[in-house]
Each structure stands twice: as C-alpha cells, then as structure tokens.
Amino acid sequence: MATYAFLLDLARCIGCQACVVACKTGNELPLGTKYITISERTQGTFPNLQGGFQNHRCYHCTDASCVAVCPTGALFKEDGLTRMDRAKCSGCTYCVDACPFGVPVMVDGISTKCDACTAVVKAGGQPWCVKTCPSHALMYGERDQILAEAQARVESIKARYPNAQVYGEKEAGGLGVVVVLPDSPEVVDLPVDPQPKLLVTGWQKAVQPLTLGLTSLSVIVTGIAAVIARRNHMQELKTLHQAETAGSEKAGEE
Template structure:
C-alpha cells in the first residue's frame, strides 16, 4: 500500500504564503479559513533577531486524534493513509477540532463565500459588485475549481468541518498536491514513504527531520527539515 507524506524544507521556504493562496484556489476555501496556514516566531532583540516561519497543514497522522474521537466516522483513514472527511456523515460536533493538537481543522459556522452575495461595490463607481461579476461570468462564484468536487464537496456546507486532504483528487490523477506544485522555492516534497526510491525518502535520508508536537504521539506524516 502507498503511504503518503510530505517534507517541508524550512531552509528553502521564503515565507511567501504561496502555498496558502494556491490551496484556497484549488480547494475553494472560504475567506478566513485555511487548509494550508503557518505560524511564526520572532526571538531576540535588535540587531540579534531570529525569525522563524513554519508552514502548517493537516499532518495526516498515522494515529490521528480526529479519527479516534469522531462519533460518526466522518473523519477516517483511507487505504493510502490519508486522513479524510466525509461531509455526509459530519454532524458538526467539533470533537475533531478539540482533539487535533495542531489546530488545522476548520468549522463552517456561516454559509460559505457569502461575500459573493454582496450588492454594494467596494469603491462606488470604481469596482464591480459581486452581483455584476456573477452576471458577467455566468457563475455563482466568479472562480470555482470544479476538480475539487471529484472526491469531496466542491464547497463544504454550513455547519460542518473541513481540512486539508493532501489534494486527494489530484493524487488520483498522479499529480502532486497543489501546494507542492505551486511552491516557488520547491520547499515541499511529496511522495510514498513506503517507497525507498521516492523523492521524499531521499530528502529524509539527506537531512535529519522533525515533526510538530511529537509528544502528542500522533505520528505526523508531515516532516520538517533544516529548521
């Protein structure tokens, strides 16, 4: 069986947040929500200052806490070890959010993409209204990636959770997750951890790696090198 994982090279990462933007476009993620995000730390005082930027996403843990606590099995592990979510089974109880040590699960408390229902222009006479954009494009949303709906709801409904899927719809077509594909610094490597010749294992063999919050015992499959 395939065992997918990801390595993020923090020496290559430039902190541009291109991964977050790419993820939003690929997965139709609403404003204020992130499947791919980051945290940063600043230590010291001028001129001896150290800045650390760490991209984050679902770790697709081997022992996923979100899967263990979900009362309806809406959170589950697939045959490739991905931690996925079934919106038809989700009751919005947020147990998975409370159990996840990494804060990477989002909850749709409002109707998604409500900004496209606005009837007022940001700059009167200078910008189009959301209604005008819908009329000109013939779409409810001016931008929508239909490919996302191949394996998951294209837009998740109000009252349920959502999170990174490692772009499972792209994996099925032998494509890399879009955050990996779009990274301008090639800081991300994705592949099969069970394949000794895979690129991800080559990176892990070259550098010592670490995971976020190893003390939680979830065995994340997102690794960081050169941090």
C-alpha cells in the same frame, strides 16, 4: 500498501504564501477558509536575530486523534493520510478539540481541514501546495522516500542550523507531514510530544462499543424474559380471576 507523506522544509520556507493561495484556489475553498496558515517567527533581539516561518497545516498523524473521536467516520485514514468525507460530518466539533495541533476548524458547521488533495492525487496530480511551492519547501511522495529526503536535508543544513531536526518520524505514530525543522519544535509552536491521549482514543475504542453492547444485551435479555414473564403474569391474573369467580359463586350460593 504504500503510505504517502508531505515534506515540509521550514528551513527553506520563505513565507511567500503561494501554497496558501494555491490550496484555496485549487480546492475552491470559500472565503474565510484556508487549510494552511503561515506565520512569521522571530527569536532574539536586534541585531542578533534568527527567524523563519511556521507553515501550519494538517500533519496527517498516523495515530490521528481526529479520526479516533470522529463519530460518523467523516474523518478517516487512507494511504497514510487523514482524509475527509465532508458529507458525513455531523458538525460535532470533537475533532477540533481532539487535535493536538489545533488544525480542524468549523466552517458553516462542518469540520474543515486539509484532505491532502484527495481528488487531485487520485486524478494523478500533485497536491496544489506542493505543485506551486517556489522555494521547494514542499514535496509529496511515498513516506519512506520523503523521510529519507527530510533526513538528507537536515544533514545538509546542520552548518547553518546546528539544531536542525526531523519532526514527525515517530510523533503521533509518525506524521504524514514530515517537517524539516531548523530548530526545536517549540520555536514554531509544535508540541514536542503530540501523542494522542489514551482517554481520547479510548473513548471511541472502548466506551462507545461498551455502550452499544450493553444496550443491545439488555434489549435481548429483556426481550426473551418478557415473553415468559408476561405469560407468568397473565397466569397469575387468570388464577386471581378464577379465585374471584369462585368466591362470587360461593357467595351467590350463600
């Protein structure tokens, strides 16, 4: 099955915020909620400057920590993207803490992040941000093609940006947002190695089944034992009663 991905070309992004507002209006996000945050980056001192923008959003990790820690299955992977069933969210905020990119935020007690425009894409459209991007910094499509496009774009901007690189090919199992970086990831505050921690994934994968398993086991074992043990105890009480009765009779006889 094909997996899908976004292309985010930060060399091209000109910081116009069109994607931010298109996302808000297309998804009818309430005031105070946004899935994309654009921030200006500057390196160097006047007049020897370099600059650009970070276009911060859900990176749709293949090995998604948020999915790993989500207790209710509200966050899940589908088509290579990290989708969300808001109705299932318990508001536990584990995803907020587990995300290596600091993406999900709590709004009205519900975890909130980009769901890759699930409804739009399923209705045959393009994600709102991609559809409106005037600088062609965003694309959406099958991940293989997006990755190839990203690599081609990096090659084409090497003359302007010698440190240009693709980010997200392998990171966190491969990102669903393949980023064309003009410079090193740190410049736009992206973690160099956003791999999910064993403890984070292990918690859901090991500790929780263990908990359930051992609890169930103890219930089963004691359930069976209880029948026998109770009978034994009743037998013991009966014996005791008989002894007592026998004793009283004996005493009565005396």
